[in-house]
Amino acid sequence: VRTEPCGQSNEDRAMTCADCQQQFLDAALNSVLNEDAQAHLTTCQVCRTLDREVRLNLNALSDLRTEVIPTRRPSPLRWYGASAIAAALILAIGLSLRPNSPPIRVETAALPPAPAPSPIALKPVAPKPTVPTSRRRAAHRKPAPVPVPTFTEPVLMRVMSDDPDVVIYWQLDPVPTLGDQAL
Amino acid sequence: MHAGDLTLPFPHASSGRFDELHAANQQRVLRTALRLLGRLEDAQDAAQEVFLRLLHHLDSVDGDAQAWLYRVTVNVCHDQFRRRTVLQVLETVPESIDTAPLPEGELLLDERKRLLTAGLATLGDRERAAIVLRDIEGLSTREVAAVLEVEEVTVRTHIASARLKLTKFVRRTPARRSL
Numbered sequence: 001v002r003t004e005p006c007g008q009s010n011e012d013r014a015m016t017c018a019d020c021q022q023q024f025l026d027a028a029l030n031s032v033l034n035e036d037a038q039a040h041l042t043t044c045q046v047c048r049t050l051d052r053e054v055r056l057n058l059n060a061l062s063d064l065r066t067e068v069i070p071t072r073r074p075s076p077l078r079w080y081g082a083s084a085i086a087a088a089l090i091l092a093i094g095l096s097l098r099p100n101s102p103p104i105r106v107e108t109a110a111l112p113p114a115p116a117p118s119p120i121a122l123k124p125v126a127p128k129p130t131v132p133t134s135r136r137r138a139a140h141r142k143p144a145p146v147p148v149p150t151f152t153e154p155v156l157m158r159v160m161s162d163d164p165d166v167v168i169y170w171q172l173d174p175v176p177t178l179g180d181q182a183l
Numbered sequence: 184m185h186a187g188d189l190t191l192p193f194p195h196a197s198s199g200r201f202d203e204l205h206a207a208n209q210q211r212v213l214r215t216a217l218r219l220l221g222r223l224e225d226a227q228d229a230a231q232e233v234f235l236r237l238l239h240h241l242d243s244v245d246g247d248a249q250a251w252l253y254r255v256t257v258n259v260c261h262d263q264f265r266r267r268t269v270l271q272v273l274e275t276v277p278e279s280i281d282t283a284p285l286p287e288g289e290l291l292l293d294e295r296k297r298l299l300t301a302g303l304a305t306l307g308d309r310e311r312a313a314i315v316l317r318d319i320e321g322l323s324t325r326e327v328a329a330v331l332e333v334e335e336v337t338v339r340t341h342i343a344s345a346r347l348k349l350t351k352f353v354r355r356t357p358a359r360r361s362l
Contacts, residue, residue, distance in 0.1 A: 025343035029318075053350050060295040061318040069213040072227040 015040045017047050024051045029058040201241055204248055205234055211249070211320070212256050218315045219260040221304055229259045253320070253330045257312050264308065295353065302352035306345050309333075313341035314349070 020040040023033050033041070041048045154171055212233050216226035233255050237244065244251050303311050309331065316327045317338070324342070328335045 021347075022343060025346050026339045050350065053353070054346055056295060057299055057346065057349055057353065058318055060292055060299055061314070062321065063292060064218070064296055064300070064319050065214070065321060067214065069210060069217055069226065070223070071209065071213065072231070 017044060020044070020047050021050060024054055029055065029062060201238055204237060204252075208249060208252050209234075212252055215253065215256050215315060215320060216260050218300070218303055218319055219257065219311060220263055221300075225263055229256065229263055232259050250326065250330055253316060253322070254332070257316075257330060261308055261312075298353045298356055299349055301356070302349045305352055306348060310341045310345040310348070313338050314345040317342055318346075 015036045017040070020033075020037045023037045027033065041051055209230070212230045213226055216229040216233070217223060220226050220229060233252060236255050236259075237248075237252065303315070306314065312331060313327055316322045316330060317324065322330070324335050324338050327342075328338045331338065
């Protein structure tokens with residue numbers, strides 16, 4: 001920064017560059033410099049350029065005042081944490097409000113020993129074996145209606161194979177009626 | 184126990200005055216802190232600290248609450264700034280600023296603002312506080328002197344020095360676009 005009086009056209013000017021710069025470096029954006037400073041600026045290119053730059057900077061700085069600074073927001077990680085906690089709470093509440101349905105048990109029961117095949121023996125209705133859960137849904141499917149021959153007495157079927165030592169007996173129980181279900 | 188025995192963690196948490204002051208000065212405090220610290224997260228931390236202090240000292244803050252908030256903001260930011268081990272480059276553009284193309288005049292202004300914001304990091308603490316309060320926040324020299332608790336002539340010295348340094352910084356820093 002020049003501190004000596006500058007310019008050739010106005011030799012009786014007393015204001016130095018330092019005096020002039022002190023004015024516009026301390027002035028407000030829209031303030032008017034005094035006559036001496038203005039006269040100095042008309043003849044001093046260095047101070048005129050600096051004055052213009054300072055005013056442009058002041059204008060830009062004052063424009064920063066209008067910017068809206070974002071306030072703090074929860075970070076995405078906080079959202080994930082909150083979501084996880086909420087999901088856990090919902091799950092816990094849902095489980096606690098669940099109706100008292102019997103627990104699912106998988107039982108394995110040995111089938112009663114097959115009675116000796118006898119064409120005249122009446123086989124009682126065997127207890128329904130417990131089906132594993134995964135198969136239970138399939139068991140509940142309603143099969144397509146198939147015409148079933150009805151009979152009231154147990155029927156013993158004998159299936160002969162090619163091997164004379166192998167004979168397959170197949171006992172068919174009668175279709176249960178209301179009276180049979182009581183058994 | 185009755186309802187009157189229930190107290191909130193902060194004695195003034197239910198005070199409407201705090202809410203009013205917070206709403207009226209939140210952006211002012213955030214903006215000042217951002218220009219003094221340069222990083223948005225630090226500025227948000229500082230603003231939170233400032234309003235916590237306001238909450239605790241609400242009864243003693245009478246008269247010009249805005250000056251009180253500026254003073255506390257400057258002090259909190261100075262404390263934060265000293266704690267930093269490495270001076271990082273100031274954030275230039277807040278996240279909220281629209282980055283869509285602007286007219287040519289706006290582009291020049293935007294670039295100058297970016298350079299000036301970066302240049303604030305090169306100033307001393309007192310110079311930076313003075314120019315932020317006066318040239319960005321628009322306070323008068325007297326008000327800046329009251330906030331910084333220094334003489335007005337000292338503020339003028341800081342302002343002149345800071346403006347000159349910023350002008351030189353803008354000159355020698357290569358701009359993204361022609362100024």
